[in-house]
Amino acid sequence: MVGKYKVVTLCGSTKFKEDFIRVQKELSLKGIIVISVGLFGHADGEFGTIITDETKVMLDDMHKRKIDMADEIYVINKDGYIGSSTRSEIQYAKDTGKKIKYMEESYFV
Template sequence: MVEKYKVITLCGSTKFKTEFLQVQKELTLKGNIVISVGLFGHADGDYENIITTDIKIMLDDMHKRKIDMADEIFVINKGGYIGKSTKSEIDYAIKIGKKVNYLE
């Protein structure tokens, strides 16, 4: 069975790890290919330990490449929160013509 699956990249603050995992599960079970973050820097406390300025720049650029691969993005905006990096990703997605959906 070969289908045409929609590809969705998740965007949002990595402090919302629980929400990312729940949305990833729900979207996958609906028949979507889901691309997510590589790590949860805020939720897992990695920002204090391993996230240097250069790594942050690299991760932000990698996430934009994930947006390039997607048909649309899904923003994890718990409580309406959208931080600077997420805002940049939304703006980029809109600029290149991707559909944007929101958790809230």
Template sequence: MIKNFKIITLCGSTRFKDEFMEAQKDLTLSGNIVITVGLFGHSGDEEVWKPGVKEMLDDMHLRKIDLADEIFVINVNGYIGESTKREIAYAKSAGKKVSYLVPIAD
């Protein structure tokens, strides 16, 4: 936590761009520092699919989780893909709180 602001990293499939933007807005207005994805590969950012870029972005996202107090998972209709599952496991192993857009039973 920095001063009185919790740092939250958003995780989830980049196909849910609108939901990412809404969560970013809501969490920011609730007084949080929000870290999110830089590109939406499944929503039209074609640069993601160039050689080596997705791997770099995946590693960078783990570093964003390192910076956070918790992660917020954008799991529209309960969907959690493989990359997001890996990020959740990484966050939990680092002792980070994990919250979900759509509540799930842990």
């Protein structure tokens, strides 16, 4: 399968690192270009050290630029969890006309 590839940005809490990695692999093997987070602040315990409040604002804004580059977003909503940053990203995707898919459809927002 060579040609035009769909681009998907992954959104969700960075505490779900294993799910991000698994979904990125699954989508990539389906011929989808995946844009993901730059680091896993929650999973790797980087809040308050590497990730300051100012850095968090920058990372949230950068993720919205990643949404701009995508055809759609894929929300990692393990056990129905969607935090405030992810809710903001979902709203941004809606506002910009992006298609939204959820890892767990039963927790549709």
